[in-house]
Amino acid sequence: MSAVYTPSSTGAFVIGVKSAAKSVFIYVMFGTFIGYGALCHDLGFSLTWALVSTVLIWAGPAQVIVVTALGSGLSAGEAAIAVSLSGIRLLPMVAALLPLIRTKATRFWHLLLPAHLTAVSMWVESLRMAPGLPPERRVAFCNGLGLGLMAPTLVATVVGFMLAQRLPALFAAAVLFLTPMSFTVSVARNxxxxxxxxxxxxxxxxxxxxxxxxxxxxxxxxxxxxxxxxxxxxxxxxxx
Amino acid sequence: MTATVRDLGPYLALVLVGFLPNEIWRVLGIVIARGLDEGSELLVWVRAVATAVLAGIIAQLVLSPPGALATVALVVRVTAVIIGFVAFLIARRSVFIGVLAGESALVLGALIWP
Incomplete structure (x- = not known):
């Protein structure tokens, strides 16, 4: 993806969505969120809650901690600390990504969406691909990439929620294994x-x-x- | 701090226990990024710390995993990650092949080594 021309912001957003569609993370996250949807169902959450939690938290390990905390009756304080510890990685990830995608004209609030969309999948792919775009279009690219990765996970959450009772136990283990396995090879690639x-x-x-x-x-x-x-x-x- | 997540109601719990403790790091990331220039050495250090924290999360997810993954033997989990990583290297750094090989190894291992 070489920057031989400057796409419009919309064009860069669309390139981001297409990059998400081509990313191997689409498959990995589809599997992961089938598992997450099934987990939410089994622990008694509504489908709406499951979807809202994916949009708001957008970090696999933290989401698993929140739903299991409710199931196990962990105190709210302990659960919040566990979530916060798993989220620490997001600070250096956001701090490493934003200097690559902003320009002098970028406002603080322009960075809120790409920062919120920063998760391992989006971070790995944008560090690899954003430098191929003109600097003033990278925020739009990252937004397209992040939202392009998030949309299929919402579909997967619904699928997992619906299928929950029919999924074998080994499947649950296999989808939980997707997170460490995909993190390992994608971080190694980068x-x-x-x-x-x-x-x-x-x-x-x-x-x-x-x-x-x-x-x-x-x-x-x-x-x-x-x-x-x-x-x-x-x-x-x-x-x- | 002694309130359980259940006492809070599902959506308040989501915001207080799930959203805020996680999002705070992203917002702090924006603040810290303001002092970093693209290509600065400090950015290299920040990226190294991010990579190392991620590696730590991988280690924790494999060694003390959540939920159903804990029912698979430790030796199977560790071997499956190694097989996936070696397959990734052999397949010229293909993430897809690496994940596929690791997952296959985990499922086979769990069936053979219950």
Whole structure:
């Protein structure tokens, strides 16, 4: 996708929707949200609630935590903390994406929608594809991409909700496995530079060590430490 | 803080427990992004931290998974991720092949190793 011409904002939005349709994440997320719809059904939520939660939260792990919290009678405070911990990844993801897609003319409120649509799927695809578009069209592209990924998940939520009682137990396990499996290969695909590869490997290795050692905020501490070590190695190699 | 999610009603619980604790990070991301330039070294660090946190989430989802995935043996879950990753590399970094191979390995493994 080379920027040999400048599409209109609508054109860039449509390119985003088409990129979503071509993304492998469409299949992955369709499966994931069939599982989510079935889970919402089994835990006694309405279909409307299931759909509204997808639009508002738009982060797979957080959504699973919220619905299971209700089922298990976890306190609201504990559930909110668990959701918040899983959402920490969104901060550096949004902070890494927005400088690539904004221009001097971009207003704060223009960035609210792409920030809300930022999830692993959208983040991975926009980091890869947005640089191929002219800077002033990247926000529209990201909005098209994010909404193009969200629309099929809403259909999948309905399908899962309807089919819930007919889905075998192994299917439920398989769709839950889609999230870690697709995160692994898509983040690996985007990790071309040494700093990203190192951050990925160190994050995989360090976080479980902190979790096993019962360190509070293992995800946050493991992530910051792994990312910082990877960055330090990158600086040493660049500087030497 | 002792109120259960059920006491709040489903939509209030959704906003207080689901939406706000998650969305706060996106809004903070917008604020922090204001001080970052495209191509700056600080952005490289931020991206490295994002990648590492994601890797940590992957590790947690595989090692202590939610719901029905916990019924599949740990060795099957870990082996399936490795098979998926190797297939991804062999298939010239195809995400589709990687996910397909990993999922197939998980389902087969769960059937063989109940």
């Amino acid at each position: 990790s071309r530079e040494l700093v990203d590869k190192l951050a990925f490997i160190l994050g995989l290795a360090l976080t479980p060590v902190f979790a096993l050692a019962k360190v509070d905020l293992a995800l946050l501490i493991g992530g910051v430490l792994a990312g910082t070590i990877a960055f330090a190695v990158h600086r040493l190699r660049e500087g030497a």
